[in-house]
Amino acid sequence: MYTQAMDIPSPERDETARGGPRSVREAEYEAEIDAKVARGEFIEAKDWMPEAYRKTLVRQISQHAHSEIVGMLPEGNWITRAPTLKRKAILLAKVQDEGGHGMYLYAAAETLGVARDDLVDALHSGKAKYSSIFNYPTLNWADIGVIGWLVDGAAIMNQIPLCRCSYGPYARAMIRICKEESFHQRQGYDLLLTMMKGTPEQRDLVQDAVNRWWWPALMMFGPHDSASTHSGDSIKWGIKRISNDDLRQKFVDAAVPQARVLGITLPDPALKWNEARGHWDFGPIDWSEFWNVVNGHGQCNRERLADRVQAWEDGAWVREAAMAHAEKQRKRDRLAA
Amino acid sequence: MTEPSRQWPLWEVFIRSRNGLDHKHCGSVHAPDAKMALQNARDAYPRRRDGGSIWVVRAEHSVASDPDAKPEMFDPAEDKIYRHPTFYTLPDEVNHM
Numbered sequence: 001m002y003t004q005a006m007d008i009p010s011p012e013r014d015e016t017a018r019g020g021p022r023s024v025r026e027a028e029y030e031a032e033i034d035a036k037v038a039r040g041e042f043i044e045a046k047d048w049m050p051e052a053y054r055k056t057l058v059r060q061i062s063q064h065a066h067s068e069i070v071g072m073l074p075e076g077n078w079i080t081r082a083p084t085l086k087r088k089a090i091l092l093a094k095v096q097d098e099g100g101h102g103m104y105l106y107a108a109a110e111t112l113g114v115a116r117d118d119l120v121d122a123l124h125s126g127k128a129k130y131s132s133i134f135n136y137p138t139l140n141w142a143d144i145g146v147i148g149w150l151v152d153g154a155a156i157m158n159q160i161p162l163c164r165c166s167y168g169p170y171a172r173a174m175i176r177i178c179k180e181e182s183f184h185q186r187q188g189y190d191l192l193l194t195m196m197k198g199t200p201e202q203r204d205l206v207q208d209a210v211n212r213w214w215w216p217a218l219m220m221f222g223p224h225d226s227a228s229t230h231s232g233d234s235i236k237w238g239i240k241r242i243s244n245d246d247l248r249q250k251f252v253d254a255a256v257p258q259a260r261v262l263g264i265t266l267p268d269p270a271l272k273w274n275e276a277r278g279h280w281d282f283g284p285i286d287w288s289e290f291w292n293v294v295n296g297h298g299q300c301n302r303e304r305l306a307d308r309v310q311a312w313e314d315g316a317w318v319r320e321a322a323m324a325h326a327e328k329q330r331k332r333d334r335l336a337a
Numbered sequence: 338m339t340e341p342s343r344q345w346p347l348w349e350v351f352i353r354s355r356n357g358l359d360h361k362h363c364g365s366v367h368a369p370d371a372k373m374a375l376q377n378a379r380d381a382y383p384r385r386r387d388g389g390s391i392w393v394v395r396a397e398h399s400v401a402s403d404p405d406a407k408p409e410m411f412d413p414a415e416d417k418i419y420r421h422p423t424f425y426t427l428p429d430e431v432n433h434m
Contacts, residue, residue, distance in 0.1 A: 047404045096384065103381040107364040116367060117344045323345065326369035
């Protein structure tokens with residue numbers, strides 16, 4: 001159940017919430033949770049959990065939700081310019097899915113006792129992060145195909161292990177999301193296949209889009225394992241199941257044959273099959289670019305956030321009017337009764 | 338910080354994908370009233386042929402058992418093994434009963 005109404009901690013647990021000393025009881029609870037996670041059991045919304053576990057989840061789930069919502073912007077940019085009615089309908093459905101995924105995830109985050117409005121405020125004030133991939137521009141129609149193929153492809157790699165994460169509401173939201181995500185990747189690849197059958201100019205557009213999105217897509221898996229600050233605890237708590245580098249390798253191994261079928265070249269001269277490893281080797285990632293975008297200096301950071309804030313502010317009167325209408329109706333119903 | 342009173346109330350969403358199955362909890366939505374809660378739930382959850390009926394319930398109206406009271410609540414069932422059919426050993430000829 002996703003309700004917060006019964007979420008009242010017992011007194012001995014309250015002590016740590018106030019930053020008080022770690023009681024014996026507290027240590028027992030923590031050991032209990034660690035054992036549960038190690039056995040592959042789920043933690044549910046009202047179960048006791050260590051404060052750091054709860055905070056990690058709130059941070060990760062809300063950032064994930066923000067990413068889905070901000071992710072609607074680069075693609076929404078092309079809805080009115082889709083080349084055919086069929087592609088327009090597909091893109092609309094896809095962007096609506098992203099909105100839906102954001103809603104599933106906000107709902108999962110709220111089971112941890114945070115208010116939706118506070119999460120949204122954190123995004124709008126710039127305090128909360130979202131996936132840096134959405135700070136790149138969508139310059140031509142092929143970008144929509146490449147986002148489906150590579151960006152959603154990378155997201156699927158990241159998200160499938162989350163279906164088994166230790167926090168029940170998050171895992172269930174991820175199962176719903178993954179079921180829908182496969183359509184996103186396939187429609188993107190299908191779009192690119194169609195363009196590749198077109199004119200030389202259309203094929204150039206696809207290659208250009210791949211050149212721009214390939215490296216940012218590899219960065220989506222996050223810093224190398226040796227440099228990832230949050231990984232250790234997340235793996236211990238069963239929130240993260242597979243390391244950044246392992247997921248990235250899996251993604252490259254899957255993308256190379258797909259690129260060949262498409263007939264494009266991946267923009268990495270170091271890309272080479274390594275017989276001994278049984279994997280594709282790839283060149284070094286430019287992490288200065290990654291951190292630059294994460295820290296707010298990507299091509300579209302300001303535009304994306306400004307668009308989000310404006311959409312929220314433009315909708316304020318609707319939210320208020322709906323609330324006022326509901327209150328008026330309730331009053332009328334009471335008078336009639 | 339937004340004043341909590343201005344945030345639309347939270348509703349729990351239960352969906353039955355087709356007749357013959359139970360309604361199943363699938364998440365929550367915010368909405369000012371029941372009608373919009375149903376509409377928001379319809380938009381957020383069943384976007385493919387996976388909806389036949391939706392229930393929405395104000396989250397504050399649901400009452401849940403305390404996870405800390407799990408032993409008192411559920412353990413008594415564990416020592417009543419005679420409630421299970423496998424408790425009874427019958428002759429082979431009739432053991433499919």
